[in-house]
Amino acid sequence: MSDNTIRKVCVIGAGTMGAGIAAQVANAGVPVLLLDIVPKDGANRNAIAEGAVAKMLKTDPAPFMGKRAARLVETGNIEDHLDKVADCDWVIEAIIERLDIKQDLYAKLEKVRTLGTAVSSNTSTIPLAQLTDGRSDEFKRDFLITHFFNPPRYMRLIEIVAGPQSDPATVAKVRDFADRKLGKTPVDCEDSPGFIANRIGTFWIQAAVNAAFDMGISVEDADAIGGKPMGVPKTGIFGLIDLIGLDLMPYLQKSLTSTLPADDPYQKIARSEPLIEKLISEGYTGRKGKGGFYRINREGGGKVKEAIDLKSGEFSAARGSSVVRGSAAKGDLAKLISIPGKVGDYAWAILGPTLSYSASIVPEATQTIVGVDDAMKLGYNWKSGPFEMIDKIGAARLVERLKADGLPVPPLLEQVGDGTFYRVENGKRQYFGTDGDYHDVVRPEGVLLLEDIKLSAQPLIKNGSAALWDVGDGVVCLEFTGKMNTLEGEVMKLIQQAIPVVAKDFKALVIYNEGPAFSAGANLGLAIFAMNIAAWSEVEKLVKGGQAALKALKYAPFPVVAAPTGLALGGGCEMCLNSDAIQPHAETYIGLVETGVGIIPGWGGCGEMLERWIDNPRHPKGPMAAVSKVFEIVSTATVAKSAAEAKELGFVRPTDEITMNRDRLLFDAKQRALGMVEGYQPPEKPEFRLPGASGRAALKLAVDDFRKRGMATPHDEVVAAELAHVLTGGDTDPTELVTEDQLLKLEFEGFMRLVRNPNSQARVEHMLETGKPLRN
Structure with missing residues (x-):
């Protein structure tokens, strides 16, 4: 091969693991050839591989991050299409765990592959030395084990075993692709049974x-x-x-x-x-x-x-x-x-x-x-x-009890003695080595973790719900710290405090945290407490405070990049929508889900989504086109099941890049923010031409149809009517322009009407108690 780029992959074996690996390669935007044996009846010689792809398109949780990824999978069979391996840069064998069958396949591969093409086995049980027995030195040089975990899209581990003759450059090429493109964390293993x-x-x-x-x-x-x-x-x-x-x-x-x-x-x-x-x-x-x-x-x-x-x-x-x-x-x-x-x-x-x-x-x-x-x-x-x-x-306590029970005490446990296996020294996390010394935990190039920064730094600003961290090179990170990173007044207060700090001494802001959820949205517990005691002024303060804080971020004199992963729901989604750019992790599940708890977006989500769909070059133009699409997405509380799907739904812009590896998210977002600094100007305030009452009538007809078909409840109609009122511009005339501030006012008024509605209050309480929506 002329360079280290992996442009096309072949996966041989279309079982659960092989098909799943192929899907993840396609999720990375890389073409993949999926081969399996010819079925016994032979009517459709590609039936096994084709059937695997068809099955994955129906599987939940989905192996594909979007239907477009499936188009990158080319199917075939080993008898007719093995010669296509010559066009691939990496061949992954994921067939039955039988040494004789694997060795027979390798003998065939050796005749058709291009010299320098990486060949790996997904085995978890057979030693590498046995797999390559009888193969040429050239084959052994390009061979390694890459053990994925099931399901390959969601499990981040890949165990890598290189043999004594494996070419380090080939191993490095595969490791880098697995890391950056497939989102895996490679762990180097010895050629021992079961690996780790x-x-x-x-x-x-x-x-x-x-x-x-x-x-x-x-x-x-x-x-x-x-x-x-x-x-x-x-x-x-x-x-x-x-x-x-x-x-x-x-x-x-x-x-x-x-x-x-x-x-x-x-x-x-x-x-x-x-x-x-x-x-x-x-x-x-x-x-x-x-x-x-x-x-x-x-x-x-x-x-x-x-x-x-x-x-x-x-x-x-x-x-x-x-x-x-x-x-x-x-x-x-x-x-x-x-x-x-x-x-x-x-x-x-x-x-x-x-x-x-x-x-x-x-x-x-x-x-x-x-x-x-x-x-x-x-x-x-x-x-x-x-x-x-x-x-x-x-460790010492563990050793003492192991000895008391007659259980083995490995040398490494004896060696660490009264010490610990990990420690922090001079702001660096260190681990205890088999040589008896401590060594720095070294991150790969392009990996930046907030947990490492915290070892030697103090927050610039901090309260009970959020913190602001200097992450280097003039970039500041806004971190949410509440349960499920929910958002409330303290978060908004810190945002308002952060803006002058960043504007004075820094270049850009990244919104990021290392919890399992970017943000599950507004703190419903605080909201229902205020509702129950009719503290409407507190609810009003929460909504208006959120609107003010997020728009202050949007129009700040520096770039703001949101870097979500996991759940980014409701207010968490609105936080992203109000940012200059989004650098999502591939496994980001984002959506405006407020209608599920009987309310509507209140922090600018309606206007931001309208703006995206109006600007979408692939979407039809006209006053109702964007309104109808946003109404459909928001009224059904649609959540994107991946960052790729978030692009299709308009939560993420076409120009936003996706990070596959979770550990690279902060670094990538930081680089994106730095790339926007030179010549940065805050966005211009949008104005909308919206359809008004005629548009609401059309949306009401659609909701009526859903109700007649049993797909919408009576309170769904009430919530949908408030949403339609906002998206169509209220009492506007279609010839007039609606400003962003007018839309925010409509959001606020609709939100407040709904939170006073007992049926909406019942939905919020039910969600808090059960974690499931109430269909009332």
Whole structure:
């Protein structure tokens, strides 16, 4: 190859993993060739690959970030189209985990690929040395293992294994593409069984299952103890097995026991349970089957969640579990394992062996503890990695208890002694190495994290809901800090304080945070409190304060770039809409959802969306075209399910760039802001030509039709009427121009009428109590 650019990828194997990998390549805007075998009937020789793409277009959660991405997938079969590999820069093999079949494919690939084309396997069980046995030196030089995690769009981990003959430049090319284009965090692994995440993950699950059977712990209590209190997803242990499939567990066990050394601790705990074997044989393979440890009983037309009794094998109604309380429930691991009785004993039965095992595989599986922690956080969605967990408990305390219980104490645990595996020194996060020294945690070029900046800096301004940080090069970061980063008066107050600070001493502002949600919108709890005591002046102050703050940002004398990720709803969406540019993470779920709680956007969202759709060159012109489109999007509380879809819906401009890797978001947003500094002028205030009463009549007809078809409730009509009043310009004449300030006034008046409506108040309360919209 003439350069290091990956312009086209081939994925061989259109099963769940292979198809998902192909979809993520397409999500990155890169053409991908998806091949599989010719089906036995042979009527349509590309049927398997074509069927995989068709299935993904219907799958939820969606593998594709938008339907346009699917067009980048070219389908074919191995017999007729393998020669097309010559045009690809990276070939990913994701076929069945059988060495003979993989080696047969590599022999064919070697004849058709272009020299220098990277070839990788998605294997999680077969050593690289075995995969390349018998291949030429040239093939070995271009070969590596790239182990993705399922589902490939959403799981950020990719484990990379390079062989002794792998070309470092080829490995670097693949690593960089996986990082920047596919949004993955590459973790370098040694060529050892199970690599990192599945090796620890399989051990952890086995230890937890064994202990539950041995100690008589119910599946619900096991998940309550081994889930959220440990920083593990709420599925816990048995819920996770149901999710990934009971039938996968024996396969993983067999794979590891056949490849790990005889003295590996996993060999001692690997065992089968007759109940699990019985469940699998009867089709209880988890969520993909009739159920697993949990099932939904639909007898008599009902829908009852049931859990299995591990002793009797009988199902009964799930009762939930609250056996863990207080600080232990919030992640205090030292307290969790010290709780007297079954809760503490079970927690220790999981954590003790798992943390010991995690420490034992460094440097055999990966060179540093950072690799282990990253693998478990990104591959299994743990909040903390094993070594971060050890620091929470205390390494010395952990060693003491391991010894008391006769459990192995790995050298690395002895070595750290009374110290910690991580520390902060001179404003740098450091990790404990196998050489006994501490080393700086080094971020890749182009990665900038607020958590690192906070190690050596104090905020420029701070209150209980927001903070302002200097992120270097004349750029300031506005961070929300409330629960779910909700927005209220304190946020707006800080924005107004920030503008003169930035204008005086800095060049630009980025709105960004490192929570799981950019912002879930306005603080509904405060709003409903004010409604309940009829403190309408407080609600008015919240709406007007938000309008004033966001417009002050919009017309500030410096560039403002919003960098959302995760949820950006309601007011969070309006924060983005009022920015000069948006640099969204690919997994941004953005929308104006106010109608779902019986209100309408109040912080300028209506005008900002109208402006985008009026300016959209691909959208029809005319007074009603933009109004109808924005009404459709906002009245149905439509949320974009990706940044790509946000562009299609108009929340994100066509000129806005998307960041695929979450860790690169702040850096990219900062660069975008700096690129706008020279010659920056605030935008001109827009004016709108809106249809007035005739436009409202047309929108009312549409809502009436929805109501007749049972798709709109009586209160939906009330909310839609207020929204239509704003979007059509109120009592304007179509020959007159409506200013932005007039639209804001209409928003404010419509919002206040709705919050006084008991049906809207009921919607807000219901959302706060249940997290679901009320259809009243």
